[in-house]
Amino acid sequence: MAWYVDRAAQVFVFVGGISAIVFIAGIFVFITKEGLDFVLGPLSLGEFFTSIEWRPTSNNPTYGALALIVGTASVTGFAMLLSVPLSLGAALFIAEFATGKTRETLKILVEMLAAIPSVVWGFVGMSIMHPLIIRVFDVPLGLGVLNAGLILGLMAAPIMTTIAEDALKAVPDTYREAAEALGATRWEVIVKVVVPASRNGLLAAVLLGVGRGFGETMAVLMASGHAINLPTSVFDSVRALTATIAAELGDTVQGGNHWGSLFTLGILLFIVTFVINLTADIVVRGIRKK
């Protein structure tokens, strides 16, 4: 009897483990299948990457995704500018300075922050940040790179903080002790020992934050202004790749060119996030080997 239970548990765990691979592969196959006809057929890659004319519903449709790519990149870039120092600072404080109750409370709060739904963040962007930006900077519109970047930065910060903190905690305490016994101050220990020793983990944290930024949809859709535009200032509205898919996919003819073009954006996003996550993974593996 016990033998059956053991066997069943084994199969169950194996299926659970392998399902992740099946899902990833499945998603990739599905997106590619939907987009491939379009990519190989009507799409001009030159236009896709260099034109800002995204008019898939026009009588004479054009599929220039440059503005969307720049939109996603600018919002993500701005978000990282904000959240990388913030999260690394928070991680350093939690891992190296905070003790006891403070530490536990902060960790719980950071984890709670990560659990806020993205539509709520989008709502914050629209109803709080939007009027605030108009008032503070005296600009006509508060939905744009600044707003979306701030929101996205705050959204990416918790996951980066958590992973960076794990990386810092993984540095053996004997290193700190050795450096302190040699007369290093707390800051010297952090700067000369802890951060170099956890470099890979910190880099992985940043990369996962970038991946999170690239993939985020709802909050960016709501806070970015969703206007096709090459931004020249942080107050300009932009449109993100993800937001475009979310906003337009419902109105397309399944299997048509517009449908295919949106899946092409999906392929691009998939490749970018896959590369980022893979890099992060390889980097993390790098630490373990040492």
Added chain:
Amino acid sequence: MDNGQRGDYAIETRGLNLWYGDFQALIDVDLEVKRGIITSMIGPSGCGKTTLLRTCNRIIERLGYVRTTGSVYVLGHDIFGDDVELVQVRKQVGMVFQRPNPLPISIRDNVLFGFRLHEARTRKVSAAEENDVLESSLRQVLLWDTVKDRLNRPATGLSLEEQQKLCIARLLPVKPEVLLMDEPCSALDPAGTEAVEEMIWQLRGDYTILIVTHNMAQARRASDECVFMLLGRIIEHGRTEELFLAPENPKTADYIEGRYG
């Protein structure tokens, strides 16, 4: 201010008590460690010898829940005094840990870590000077010939014996007067133990060495004076051969003869 009377000893504790939370680990400890010799501390596990050692450079305070009363003088200065800089204490008192703990950087950077830390605070150090310091430190611990061709390789790739020698080597450029060693050979095999002991013996005279050991044979062959501790108190302190041949306190005799511990 106390330099006159206190200067005779490298380390002197007066009425030292230490608590971990509610547990008192050191009870009224008066210890005098003479300059330039090797003093060993023996006693059963949990007797407070490591605690006492770790109090001498205040590294014990990393734990956070430690409270002390009484005083510890290192080279005549009260290290718990208000005007004492921890960095200076740590500079004068080097520490070797139970498990070799080289930093995850190159052999060169390990040896020069403390040196750069302290010297770079006040002046610019030339590369030639660094190389001299590097070589002389590694020579003093009898490691130079083994590692001279791989100074830029990670220190964590060395054998445990070599790592422990490296951990001693990196103390020397800072020019400490006292070296605290917490069972420095316990992670090593017999050959490594012998090699490290021999090396420590060579450092005798240039440095005051206080060494905690579990190994009575080691204390006996590799120290000038010996301190026996039990349950947080110093039971006996004397010349090593006398303490082992004719202990004054029956508890010492019992321990040495292996009746407990």
